[in-house]
Amino acid sequence: MLSGMEFVRQSLELHLFFGRIMKEHSFFLEVSFTPKDSKFSSQADNFRKEFDALLADVILLSNGVVSPEVLQSGEVITQYTLSAEMASAYFTGVDIQTKLTKAEAGLMGEAFIKPNPMLERKVFLLNQKAMSLISALIKFKANILSDVLSCKMFTVNYPLLIDHIMREAKLYLHMIQILQNRKEIDEEITTYEQEFFWNTIMAEHSKFIRGLLDPAENELFNAANNFGNEFDKLANEAKQAMGNSLFGDKVTNESLKATKEIRDFKAAGTKGILECKIRSIIIPLLADHTLREANHYLRLLKIIKKH
Structure with a gap:
């Protein structure tokens, strides 16, 4: 059984990594469609913006809460992330929110955090919101993969890549569900x-x-x-x-x-x-x-x- 603050810490650390991964999956999908499937591009763009908003909420709650090891690991951002976003925005014309990357670069880690019931409640609600959003993204990815495999759609993404990003989303969802039940991820997986x-x-x-x-x-x-x-x-x-x-x-x-x-x-x-x-x-x-x-x-x- 996770303590309250371990629940908070592990949830926020999970979102800092996977929330960004999901918003980038949405971006990769967004720029992969042909003009015929512009509606799918718009849907992917909406998902990207929703994950931007989720990540913004996560960043606000994470300062002085998440562990220094996670922030220093290079899984949240790397020395190349900001430049990669700027170059990708230039190539595609998509407005990538580089301010989130700058905010993450300023996050401070903390090894010991005090119990905070209000923060626990906020993180619980954040997890609920994330689960709903991830579930919708999984369904979207599954529909794309189905259309590609049945030759109803062409994208510049490999079918295996679409399946790959769907599996990552399913893992993210599963890990949040474990945390919401106050269980240890390492014990469940x-x-x-x-x-x-x-x-x-x-x-x-x-x-x-x-x-x-x-x-x-x-x-x-x-x-x-x-x-x-x-x-x-x-x-x-x-x-x-x-x-x-x-x-x-x-x-x-x-x-x-x-x-x-x-x-x-x-x-x-x-x-x-x-x-x-x-x-x-x-x-x-x-x-x-x-x-x-x-x-x-x-x-x-x-x-x-x-x-």
């Missing part, structure tokens, strides 16, 4: 389930990067391909470890090493894209987005190692 999920995500990131690089970028293509193969193997090992904990430490150690390596690869890639040194059709914010997810997974793996 096992170590191996988390490693299987995130190793799969890292494998798919690698394949998306591989497929969005210019054909002339042979070295980067091969590196992305190798990461895809490595994380496929790690995901399979994590799945096997669910039924045999003897493999657990080995999988975690290998996942930690590989995730550090792909984090560095993504960081160099984000920098290269922003400096116009890499040929690709990767929008800058997508590069930074995948980097933050690697940073998030790294923090999770370090927590797992401690236990």
Whole structure:
């Protein structure tokens, strides 16, 4: 059973990471449709704005409440996020709220927080609002995927990418539901389930990067391909470890090493894209987005190692 303030802290930390991820998913969908499906672009834009509003509320409640480790992990924002947003807004004409990123850059962490029933109530209501919004976004993503797979719609997003972002939204929703019941996320979602999920995500990131690089970028293509193969193997090992904990430490150690390596690869890639040194059709914010997810997974793996 979570204490009141652990409920507050973990809820806000979850939203700082996943709330931004969801608003960016909405952005990636928004700019992916053809003129024929402009209504879908408008719907995605509305979702993006609603997640902007949610994230703004989260930021207001988070200062001096969330842990310094989360703010310093690079999962909330990175040194590239603001530049990536500005470049992506320039390329697409979409008004990305960079003021949220600036506000997050000013957040202060706190290791020890005092009980605050009023803050608990606000976070509970925030979680309820988030669950409703995420559920609607999941349905929207599912409808898009269905239309794409039945050849009723064309988008520039891979079908696997649409499925990928839907799975991330479902995980976000599930984790909020756990917290609303005042349960520990780590007790409800096992170590191996988390490693299987995130190793799969890292494998798919690698394949998306591989497929969005210019054909002339042979070295980067091969590196992305190798990461895809490595994380496929790690995901399979994590799945096997669910039924045999003897493999657990080995999988975690290998996942930690590989995730550090792909984090560095993504960081160099984000920098290269922003400096116009890499040929690709990767929008800058997508590069930074995948980097933050690697940073998030790294923090999770370090927590797992401690236990």
